Amino acid sequence: MKITIEPTSTAELERLIMMLQSMEVTNFEVTNIPKPSITKGDKSIDPTALFGIWKDAPRQLEDIRARAWQHNT
Numbered sequence: 001m002k003i004t005i006e007p008t009s010t011a012e013l014e015r016l017i018m019m020l021q022s023m024e025v026t027n028f029e030v031t032n033i034p035k036p037s038i039t040k041g042d043k044s045i046d047p048t049a050l051f052g053i054w055k056d057a058p059r060q061l062e063d064i065r066a067r068a069w070q071h072n073t
Helices: 010-022 061-072
Strands: none
Touching: none
16 A cells, blocks of 8 residues: 655654654655755855955854844744
8 A cells, every 4th residue: 555645844754754653654665855956156256355344343153143043033
């Protein structure tokens, strides 16, 4: 017998696998896992214009993390 389930996210797939394992279903197969696309960078761009971008407003790692936490809540 064959059943096809198409989850819409990786998290959904993980929950589905955990559920099957908790029910002691051992004969299942995960197929057609999409592979991430890798794009090579544009080597013609000159990054020297970015050097010193924060010289007038230096940033500390703690400040960046604190702001990131505020955006996630």
